[in-house]
Amino acid sequence: MKKILCVVETPYRGTLEEQDDATLWLTHSLKNAGSNMGVLLRGNAVNYAVASQDPAGVVIGKLSIEHPVYPQKNLLKMKQAGIPVHVIREDVEERGIPLESLVKDFELISGSELPNLFSQYDQVWHW
Amino acid sequence: MAKTLTISIMEPPYESATSTTSLRIIDAALRKGINVNVFAYEGAVSLTIKDQQPHPNPVHGTSVEEEKHPTTKFFVASLFELAKEKGVKLDWVNCGFCVDERGAGNWIEGPRRGGPPQLHEWVQESDATLVIPTK
Amino acid sequence: MANYLLIESRDPFEARDVSYFYGLAADLAAQGDKVTLFLVQNGALASRKDAKGNPLGTVLKGKVEVLVDSFSLKERGIQDAERHPSVKPADIDALVDHIMANGTKVLWH
Numbered sequence: 001m002k003k004i005l006c007v008v009e010t011p012y013r014g015t016l017e018e019q020d021d022a023t024l025w026l027t028h029s030l031k032n033a034g035s036n037m038g039v040l041l042r043g044n045a046v047n048y049a050v051a052s053q054d055p056a057g058v059v060i061g062k063l064s065i066e067h068p069v070y071p072q073k074n075l076l077k078m079k080q081a082g083i084p085v086h087v088i089r090e091d092v093e094e095r096g097i098p099l100e101s102l103v104k105d106f107e108l109i110s111g112s113e114l115p116n117l118f119s120q121y122d123q124v125w126h127w
Numbered sequence: 128m129a130k131t132l133t134i135s136i137m138e139p140p141y142e143s144a145t146s147t148t149s150l151r152i153i154d155a156a157l158r159k160g161i162n163v164n165v166f167a168y169e170g171a172v173s174l175t176i177k178d179q180q181p182h183p184n185p186v187h188g189t190s191v192e193e194e195k196h197p198t199t200k201f202f203v204a205s206l207f208e209l210a211k212e213k214g215v216k217l218d219w220v221n222c223g224f225c226v227d228e229r230g231a232g233n234w235i236e237g238p239r240r241g242g243p244p245q246l247h248e249w250v251q252e253s254d255a256t257l258v259i260p261t262k
Numbered sequence: 263m264a265n266y267l268l269i270e271s272r273d274p275f276e277a278r279d280v281s282y283f284y285g286l287a288a289d290l291a292a293q294g295d296k297v298t299l300f301l302v303q304n305g306a307l308a309s310r311k312d313a314k315g316n317p318l319g320t321v322l323k324g325k326v327e328v329l330v331d332s333f334s335l336k337e338r339g340i341q342d343a344e345r346h347p348s349v350k351p352a353d354i355d356a357l358v359d360h361i362m363a364n365g366t367k368v369l370w371h
Contacts, residue, residue: 043275047338067187155354155357258370
């Protein structure tokens with residue numbers, strides 16, 4: 001079984017209309033189909049690890065988005081399903097995100113550790 | 128007399144946060160009693176495609192009914208309802224050439240076909256114009 | 263003196279070009295125009311006060327009014343204490359009010 005790392009760097013891309021993040025959704029779907037997957041959050045996508053994200057409340061016309069995506073919750077489900085979730089610490093710090101605001105279950109790694117991380121996977125998909 | 132806002136949008140549905148923000152702005156303007164003209168250009172003509180269908184979400188284990196996926200055609204239809212309720216005008220033009228090249232001509236009730244001359248006319252008559260590009 | 267509303271939907275971490283828009287806001291204000299910079303979507307990521315090398319800081323030193331979409335903040339979990347105090351939350355209604363203000367030139371980036 002090929003081992004695949006998905007590098008996610010663009011957050012909130014159509015997530016309100018999709019009620020999901022398309023890249024995380026596909027990663028989870030592939031895992032459910034039997035693939036061996038991992039996730040690395042880098043760039044702005046490190047914000048997906050923030051615990052207090054709250055996308056509720058959008059109403060357009062008479063319609064509300066009833067099941068908006070909570071990326072942090074989806075990532076926790078992915079981790080529980082056996083998908084490791086890594087977050088680049090320097091990208092968190094650059095954006096002024098307090099470390100204590102992150103979900104504790106994800107693994108913070110340094111950007112300098114990427115060669116080692118990549119070496120553990122057969123393929124790296126840079127979304 | 129009610130004010131009028133013209134908005135030009137380019138972003139296709141489901142691709143970025145911008146289409147949702149555009150719809151939120153239209154919603155807020157209508158609620159304020161502002162007439163709104165929308166010029167849907169390029170990928171934005173797909174917002175109103177009638178053939179859009181809500182889907183289940185196997186990752187979350189939800190059925191179509193449970194997922195309640197609000198497709199953009201329903202959002203736009205709902206904006207027309209809101210305009211009617213508020214007694215203001217929502218005029219939505221899908222760029223005809225953009226529709227033709229995408230095969231996106233089967234749309235919900237409300238929008239109409241048009242082109243740059245319509246945008247020209249609106250801009251001259253409106254109190255404000257907002258152009259939202261795609262990136 | 264003209265009124266300008268500059269809406270920034272992107273952030274300086276992903277798009278260097280955002281610095282151009284911040285600079286434009288500052289330059290317009292410096293020549294005497296009334297300028298509001300409204301951050302929305304990932305543009306809100308620039309509002310955290312502890313962000314490193316954030317070019318928004320230059321704008322905040324000038325006369326530009328800087329607002330940020332309150333939903334974009336909430337969606338991203340950006341708490342009040344994390345936000346730069348000079349960046350004020352505003353809802354989409356306030357954005358529409360700014361758009362409709364007489365004679366305002368509105369730019370989206």
